[in-house]
Amino acid sequence: MALDNINKTVVTEFIMLGFQAGNKIRIVMFILLLLIYCFTILMNLLAITLVSTSRNLHTPMYFFISDLSFIDILLTTVIVPKMLHVLLHQRGTIAFSDCMTQLYSFASLEASECLLLGVMSYDRYVAICNPLRYNSIMTHRCCVILVVTSCLVGFCITLNFILSTLMLNFCGPNIIDHFFCDFIPILELSCSDPHIVRMEIILSSIIVILIPLTIIIFSYIKIIVTILRIPSSTGRQKAFSTCSSHLIVVSIFFWSLFGVYVLPTTEKTLSISKILSLLYTVFTPLINPIIYSLKNNDIKKVLHDHVHRNVR
Template sequence: MASEKINLTVVTEFIMLGFQTGKNIRIVMFILLLVVYCFTILMNFVIVVLVSTSRNLHTPMYFFISQLSMSDILLTSDIVPKMFHVLLHQRGTIAFGDCMTQLYFFGSSEACECLLLTAMSFDRYVAICNPLRYNSIMTRKCCVIMAVTSWLAGFSIVFILIVTILTLNFCGPNIIDHFFCDFIPILELSCSDPHIVQMEISFFCVILILIPLTVIIFSYTKIIITILRIPSSTGRQKAFSTCSSHLIVVSIFYWTLFGVYVFPTREKTLSISRILSLLYTVFTPLINPIIYSLKNNDIKKALHDRVHRNVR
């Protein structure tokens, strides 16, 4: 009886199946993924540098965009390098500790992104619905507090989840039918009852996904109502243009997140989960800087000035 109470982790490594396709397709995917990864790191890094060094970008909106870029860099750097190994060898092994580390940084970066997107929606709400009080509300101190809170809350909440997962036994199959260590595939391999962890995930999904999304929906409802009350069409177009980029990013992010974690079914998890996971772990970090840069004259001007200054 005493031995049954001991939580002994037998599995020392996991085998990730990744994408079960032919060798030629995996080579094409590897090249495509390498290009996407390089562009993702480059473009997000450029945004961080531009916001840090360009005085005209020292505003709350661009501050949060740079924070979002740092979160995207962390996410893609945590997931993609291991995918290269999986694609080249058809399947890949990952040590138990490395898998938990990847899971921790993946979950933390996603949690931070949820909270940062909420902070960005609040910033746009104040800018459009309370423009006269914008400078007094969205001070530098307020922005820093919101950003630090997002990072600390994201990393702390996911840390609690990881600690709980480490109390489970992994003594049976060690094959992950995925291309990275995600919560659902890991829990499916546990020999223990994962009910407590599943309850924690559901609870934290409410805190990190549903509540922030409710705040975002409320903010944009008020924003749209305020924009529709603007008498001139030029004013309405200008006001909406300041929010459209963020609204597109929020829609893409939450659509994929809801598909994987909020409404999971076993049938869907086995057939579609990897595709949705690929979208929000690989392509969303690439799309975010493209959306913000292509639709933003301030960022394009800052980049042009920086390049022109370096050339001279």
């Protein structure tokens, strides 16, 4: 059944305003976001290619990194091309069914990434705090189950409030003051009372954000305690440098999500919501392959070997 048939509404399309700015600023933003998008796709594809083609990187940690890169490619492709279209034309129209499809794809991928980041932190916890049992705990079968479960839970949780959103009536304004179809701006256009759907989103967001965030905090506290016991100051400094980079990226990702979907909408303006949304839709997919892959010595060595062989 088509999405438009499920939702008995008079609104058949939405108009997205994106970023309201002058022509020169929009052109600069368009070029900048286009470069960021291309660089994001290139870096994440590079990470996936290096992990898949090098036997030395066929370990749980790099398996999770390649999965994260795959999710980031899908996530940016769901959001950025339409954002570029809106910037180029000052505003853009999107069919109701396409808007719901973008909303479901984006929310599912974000939820899956949250859960996958929790899994990745647990993997590092086992590797550093329980190294003797690492291979027996993080088997290939276990890794596949963790990744598949993260994606299934993310897509199933999102499906629940997507269906609830489809049951609402949209009979009035159809202008979305955002650069993509997101829950909060869409619910504000509903002629029905969106209170129940809004509460479902908040509760689901708390589950998807706080559970993996708790796992991440617990894992890194244990990791830091273990690192402090390393006798070599060089080893401690290297480990702290890696952990701090990971924690900074994870903190920006989770707290921007928390600020948009959990905090009351009255406490933030639309401009702040757009900036926060840019952090987890554009910035995080860009920085993830740099922090998790290109700063990693094993991946840098594999990349150097590939380049050296091709140059010769």
